[in-house]
Amino acid sequence: MAHxxxxxxxxxxxxxxxxxxxxxxxxxxxxxxxxxxxxxxxxSIIHEMGYRPNILARSMRTNQSKTIGVVIxxxxxxxxxxxxxxxxxxxxxxxxSVIITNTDENPDHEKAAIQMLQGHMVAGFIIAxxxxxxxxxxxxxxDPAVFIDREPGGQADHDxxxxxxxxxxxxxxxxxxxxxxxxxxxxxxxxxxxxxxQERLRGYLRALQAHGMPYDPDIVYFSDVQQTKARQHTSQxxxxxxxxxxxxxxxxxxxxxxxxxxxxxxxxxxxxxxxxVVWFDYLSQPVTTAEQPTDQMGHxxxxxxxxxxxxxxxxxxxxxxxxxxxxxx
Numbered sequence: 001m002a003h004x005x006x007x008x009x010x011x012x013x014x015x016x017x018x019x020x021x022x023x024x025x026x027x028x029x030x031x032x033x034x035x036x037x038x039x040x041x042x043x044s045i046i047h048e049m050g051y052r053p054n055i056l057a058r059s060m061r062t063n064q065s066k067t068i069g070v071v072i073x074x075x076x077x078x079x080x081x082x083x084x085x086x087x088x089x090x091x092x093x094x095x096x097s098v099i100i101t102n103t104d105e106n107p108d109h110e111k112a113a114i115q116m117l118q119g120h121m122v123a124g125f126i127i128a129x130x131x132x133x134x135x136x137x138x139x140x141x142x143d144p145a146v147f148i149d150r151e152p153g154g155q156a157d158h159d160x161x162x163x164x165x166x167x168x169x170x171x172x173x174x175x176x177x178x179x180x181x182x183x184x185x186x187x188x189x190x191x192x193x194x195x196x197x198q199e200r201l202r203g204y205l206r207a208l209q210a211h212g213m214p215y216d217p218d219i220v221y222f223s224d225v226q227q228t229k230a231r232q233h234t235s236q237x238x239x240x241x242x243x244x245x246x247x248x249x250x251x252x253x254x255x256x257x258x259x260x261x262x263x264x265x266x267x268x269x270x271x272x273x274x275x276x277v278v279w280f281d282y283l284s285q286p287v288t289t290a291e292q293p294t295d296q297m298g299h300x301x302x303x304x305x306x307x308x309x310x311x312x313x314x315x316x317x318x319x320x321x322x323x324x325x326x327x328x329x
Contacts (some may be wrong), residue, residue: 086298088163171203230256286329
């Protein structure tokens with residue numbers, strides 16, 4: 001006799017519903033082969049008995065799960081936080097769960113995260129790469145993957161679906177807005193992230209060129225990926241280099257810059273940034289931004305990956321999504 005605390009099994013559900021275990025499994029997976037009235041009866045019994053499928057056991061049988069592994073370089077970055085929410089929403093809509101890992105921009109942590117997720121038999125990966133030097137072919141093997149925000153690097157650029165934004169155009173639009181607002185000497189704190197950092201620098205340079213302003217390499221500072229010197233760079237640009245405008249290449253850099261600007265009581269600076277967060281609307285110091293389509297990127301990444309998982313795609317695709325200019329000041 002079963003103990004009252006014993007967990008109900010699929011066998012018990014099938015017996016009570018008067019169907020096979022295979023029929024119960026099909027009903028839970030939404031198979032059209034199960035009649036609607038049978039599916040409804042099974043779902044009612046599952047709810048009544050409190051049955052929960054053993055996802056790990058099912059993964060071991062099929063050598064795959066309905067789980068997506070998400071490898072993010074910095075979960076504290078507002079841009080990635082927004083993308084994670086969109087990924088979770090889109091995955092849930094298609095019956096997938098999500099495991100999120102954080103690499104802190106460290107390639108060794110990224111490798112360990114991918115290997116851990118492979119141990120959980122995830123169906124595929126969404127990755128914000130930490131380094132273009134990583135051998136993703138060797139690391140991922142046959143596992144499907146979609147890269148977001150950064151290109152994987154090398155031959156992998158052409159072998160995986162990749163979702164980027166138009167970094168160059170977005171940065172150019174922000175810097176041109178600062179020029180229109182009256183800034184005549186615009187410094188930049190460039191990101192250390194490979195793809196986005198170089199493309200946003202290109203946009204900055206194009207804006208200067210379009211308005212006949214000279215490029216001064218002394219007012220372009222390159223941040224490391226951890227942004228440890230962002231406040232120091234801000235002080236050097238605005239005090240030592242007498243810049244009256246500042247373009248920060250991502251949201252974490254502008255946050256550090258704002259802290260330094262507030263500490264030094266600087267009020268005359270024209271500010272621009274890549275990425276947008278809602279609290280920028282309430283700042284006394286206006287910040288013009290290029291807003292990234294995080295919802296679209298997260299949803300599209302899930303759709304591309306599931307197409308790969310189900311074998312519905314052929315050639316890898318590279319997509320660039322437009323940014324939206326938000327003028328302030």
